[in-house]
Amino acid sequence: MRVPDRDAMVRRMLEQTPPTVPPDLYPEAVRRGIRMLRRGTATRRVLWLALLAAALAFVIWASVARPWVEPPSTTTPPVSDW
Template sequence: MSRPGRKEEEVRRILDLPHPPVPADLHVRAARRGARLRRRRRTLHRLGCALLLAAAIGFAVWAAAVEPWAVPPSATTPEIDGW
């Protein structure tokens, strides 16, 4: 078999070292951060939905006022004078 690579030896050496201590309040800090991120995401989602709703209402009001689906009056035929 071939000898393990240099990187594999480095990884094994790092894994054989004693593990660093974990702070006692790590789970509390992680829960706070998760709650903060969830609140931020929920707020951004609500703002995005409100913006989308405002855009839809604005479009509906514009469409009702302008009626872009209506055919514009034909103004291509000039008036004939002198007949």
């Protein structure tokens, strides 16, 4: 579309009366917005609880398994002085 045609189309659109807005649009938008905020809050809480549970499970596992300790030797060292 050429620039003069586009300008003329925009001018025609601006000269028209704007379409009417349904009267129940605002309350519906507010209701949906509140629901979206509640879902976001609930999602964040669930994710924080999952992170806390994972950290707690790791701490419990690490305290029981003690992965930083060397496992005991399964063979005896050679005896050289007899």
